[in-house]
Amino acid sequence: MSYLSIKKEHKIGYITINRPPANALAKALLEDFEKAIEELEQDSEVKVIILHGEGKFFAAGADIKEFTQVNNEEEFARLSKNGQLLFERLEALTKPVIAAIHGAALGGGLELAMACHIRIATEEAKLGLPELNLGIIPGFAGTQRLTHIAGSAKAAEMMLSGEPITGREAKAVGLVNQVCAEGEHLETAVKLAEKIASKSAVNIRMIMELLSYSKGEDFRKGVEREAELFGESHGTHDSKEGITAFLEKRKPQFKDH
Numbered sequence: 001m002s003y004l005s006i007k008k009e010h011k012i013g014y015i016t017i018n019r020p021p022a023n024a025l026a027k028a029l030l031e032d033f034e035k036a037i038e039e040l041e042q043d044s045e046v047k048v049i050i051l052h053g054e055g056k057f058f059a060a061g062a063d064i065k066e067f068t069q070v071n072n073e074e075e076f077a078r079l080s081k082n083g084q085l086l087f088e089r090l091e092a093l094t095k096p097v098i099a100a101i102h103g104a105a106l107g108g109g110l111e112l113a114m115a116c117h118i119r120i121a122t123e124e125a126k127l128g129l130p131e132l133n134l135g136i137i138p139g140f141a142g143t144q145r146l147t148h149i150a151g152s153a154k155a156a157e158m159m160l161s162g163e164p165i166t167g168r169e170a171k172a173v174g175l176v177n178q179v180c181a182e183g184e185h186l187e188t189a190v191k192l193a194e195k196i197a198s199k200s201a202v203n204i205r206m207i208m209e210l211l212s213y214s215k216g217e218d219f220r221k222g223v224e225r226e227a228e229l230f231g232e233s234h235g236t237h238d239s240k241e242g243i244t245a246f247l248e249k250r251k252p253q254f255k256d257h
Helices: 027-041 073-091 108-115 142-150 152-161 167-173 187-195 201-214 216-233 237-247
Strands: 004-009 012-017 048-052 097-101 105-106 117-120 126-128 176-180
Touching: 004 027, 012 027, 012 176, 012 187, 027 073, 048 167, 048 187, 073 108, 073 216, 097 108, 105 108, 108 126, 108 142, 117 167, 117 187, 142 216, 167 176, 201 216
Parallel strands: 012 048, 048 097, 097 117, 105 126, 117 176
Antiparallel strands: 004 012
């Protein structure tokens, strides 16, 4: 795996994202990630998984350069659906996954963290869905998970403004479970993972199964519609302008079409 490393220690599995400088979620990284969670799911010695990023960030978003290589709305919709299915697979694991967040979890990075079962973040970490700044919308179930976790009002504010919130603010709205000082995110996650790993694997699996019932039919319908609209958004002038402006490091000039 070129962008991930896996470690197993004391019944805890570790997945480390390592794609400098920002740990952007490129297609190859997501393919590696799918293999990693499958491996740890099948390992009977592993009871709990910690996901974290190497370097300055947890994951600062999708790889925007790859968006310029997609040809039409149908391909963009398929890209969204594939990401949704992968994150759904993550959320459906029979072993709990703790996201240890530092630096930034933005766009696809936050969508990845929200598919984990527990989130720990440093107090000043940046969490957000800034896709509207690029003339697009979230596409990996972010519109549905953020609303489900943080409530519709906070989700609306975060997505429509495109502004991130700090780990401290995220704790206040229930987006993260715990906050910690800078540099202590992994240590804090390990302490919690050790508590979980001390429990019966049989009962852990039962709890994980029961947690899956909390998502209703509206969530699934919303995710399907998100993929459709993600594709449509990429057929607009503003999407092309937003992505180009991001890559050129300038402010976009949206035309509202």
